[in-house]
Amino acid sequence: MAPILEINELRKSYGALDAVAGISLAVRPGECFGLLGPNGAGKTTTIRMLYGFTPRDSGSLKLFGLDIDSHLREIKARIGICQQEDSLDPDLSLRENLVGFARYFSIPRRDAEQRAEELLEFFALENRATDNVRILSGGLKRRLMLARALINGPELVILDEPTTGLDPQSRQLLWDKLAALKKQGLSILLTTHYMEEAERLCDRLVIVDHGKVLIEGVPRELIRREIGRDVLEIADPDPQIRAFLQQQNLPFEDLDKRLLVYLDNGDELFLKLTRDVRAEGCTLRPASLEDLFLKLTGRELRE
Structure with missing residues (x-):
């Protein structure tokens, strides 16, 4: 089966700094793939190149078999993104944030409202649907951002440190939800600093440092082989x-x-x-x- 995401010799430099120095990887349909590395390893830069936010210097990027240069609009319609930064509208309710975001994908309002209700229930947010986002805790905001990343029914969701700063209870809830989404066939690209999270969720992963892939494989197999x-x-x-x-x-x-x-x-x-x-x-x-x-x-x- 063809990869849902294929990266080949991806490179990005900022002056003399090689932020991404020839990363290659492939994500298979229906798997959770981990992109791990210490701070400054090139993870976030790689993620931003995937959805066109940061231009690459060289290398190829294909999602769903489509080249990102010539099919960016179509690709964006088929992916979901949950960034590290809180980009929710603080002046709107939870429901309004989801329905409003659906407009970017030209989803009819009735369909958007139905999808919003389904996602609010899935992430146990239905009782807070009319609350203003401004009053939410960090854990509730992260759950809402994940819900928003799924509003367009994506085939691939890109999660950049989705559980950073959450308490153990909130983290466990999100792990359970991500595992359930994977069982439904959703492909996930995950960056995280929590090794327990990666070991629990990822089918395969890479560890990168200084912009290069150090190792790739199935977590338990890598641990047994290297340690x-x-x-x-x-x-x-x-x-x-x-x-x-x-x-x-x-x-x-x-x-x-x-x-x-x-x-x-x-x-x-x-x-x-x-x-x-x-x-x-x-x-x-x-x-x-x-x-x-x-x-x-x-x-x-x-x-």
Whole structure:
């Protein structure tokens, strides 16, 4: 089946800065595809090029098999976009925001009103339909922005950090709704800083940094291949523990106050350390997408 979104060697520079330096990826129909990376990695610039907001320097962009240069209007009619920034009209009600936005797609008013009611109910906003957007909490605004992104019945929805700043309850609700939309056949392109979110929702993903793709694949397969099944964490390790790991020819990540050992099966080593070496502060846990992300992009803070 042909990709619903196909990016090939996409590039964008700002002076000497290569914001996007040859990114290539493809999103299949009906999947949730994650675009992950630290701050400044090129995610938002890539997203903005997808819907024509930011012009690209080079590379090709196709959505639904259509070239974005010659079919931008048709493409925009078939996608939904939920940006990071709050772009709701604060002077209108929730219902008015949805119905008003439908005008951009020339949706007849009666159809727009029906679609708005369906989306308000789907996102558990029907009891706030006549409230002014200005008084909404951040979580309610994010749900409304997602509803607005779906008003035109898109085939692909692009979500740029959709759950940033939400409390755990609101985040869980949105995860459930996105999973339900995916089951209905909607294709999703998701950027997020929440590794748990990506691991839970994404069928496949890429991790990008400095404008380039570092790795691509199915989350659990990538974790198993690059990290292993387990991570053994050792807090406040003494020189004896470091020497023991070196004698065993076990590679580890030294974070000064903490050691991380990546293993396919950490049970035996955990027993040796706690029973024979008498190491305290040992924790054995499953490897996660966050482990992979930090291994590939580093642990330095990004502004």
